[in-house]
Amino acid sequence: GNSVTQMEGPVTLSEEAFLTINCTYTATGYPSLFWYVQYPGEGLQLLLKATKADDKGSNKGFEATYRKETTSFHLEKGSVQVSDSAVYFCALRGDTNAGKSTFGDGTTLTVKP
Amino acid sequence: SQTIHQWPATLVQPVGSPLSLECTVEGTSNPNLYWYRQAAGRGLQLLFYSVGIGQISSEVPQNLSASRPQDRQFILSSKKLLLSDSGFYLCAWSQTGDEQYFGPGTRLTVT
Numbered sequence: 113g114n115s116v117t118q119m120e121g122p123v124t125l126s127e128e129a130f131l132t133i134n135c136t137y138t139a140t141g142y143p144s145l146f147w148y149v150q151y152p153g154e155g156l157q158l159l160l161k162a163t164k165a166d167d168k169g170s171n172k173g174f175e176a177t178y179r180k181e182t183t184s185f186h187l188e189k190g191s192v193q194v195s196d197s198a199v200y201f202c203a204l205r206g207d208t209n210a211g212k213s214t215f216g217d218g219t220t221l222t223v224k225p
Numbered sequence: 226s227q228t229i230h231q232w233p234a235t236l237v238q239p240v241g242s243p244l245s246l247e248c249t250v251e252g253t254s255n256p257n258l259y260w261y262r263q264a265a266g267r268g269l270q271l272l273f274y275s276v277g278i279g280q281i282s283s284e285v286p287q288n289l290s291a292s293r294p295q296d297r298q299f300i301l302s303s304k305k306l307l308l309s310d311s312g313f314y315l316c317a318w319s320q321t322g323d324e325q326y327f328g329p330g331t332r333l334t335v336t
Contacts, residue, residue, distance in 0.1 A: 144324075146324055148327075153330075153332075154329060155317075156269075156315070156317075156327040157327070158324045158325075161324055205324070211257045211319045211320075211323070211325075212274055217267065218268050218269075
């Protein structure tokens with residue numbers, strides 16, 4: 113079946129530091145890949161997505177590139193802010209199964225001023 | 226635009242009591258609907274999903290059940306809560322092929 117493995121947290125960075133959160137996946141076919149963000153006490157929000165190999169998703173300074181050869185979708189940001197503190201989830205949606213998504217366990221990011 | 230509502234926002238219930246959580250979606254038709262549970266500090270566990278009225282698929286056997294009485298309404302229920310049912314319950318919707326959109330969640334504490 114499908115699975116997503118993401119970097120364990122928590123991750124603590126200083127403001128303006130470079131961020132990488134690793135995500136690798138296992139899936140059959142051609143999945144779509146997503147990063148979601150969850151702020152404290154809230155539901156998840158879509159951060160960015162990529163639907164085919166070599167696509168780059170980007171939003172709010174975050175980027176991730178769909179690498180089929182390494183089955184990866186690592187999240188990066190060049191300069192994090194305190195407001196980026198949240199839990200980040202990598203997810204994939206297979207091309208079958210009623211649109212069900214498989215989520216990673218989440219990585220908690222804390223950015224200190 | 227589409228919106229998704231969940232209520233209540235928080236709930237404290239004793240062990241053995243019943244449960245009913247409601248989720249409604251506005252601004253879309255025939256969405257796929259999902260119930261997830263998120264234990265403290267953990268990832269998301271898919272509990273149920275539905276592709277249409279009355280069509281429910283269970284992902285994890287447990288004392289919870291789900292129903293979809295209307296196209297945009299999804300209800301999570303239990304006849305008798307367990308301590309292990311405590312968690313953050315999230316409802317989500319999607320159209321086939323798209324990302325999922327999550328509600329604000331219900332924090333359930335079973336005492």
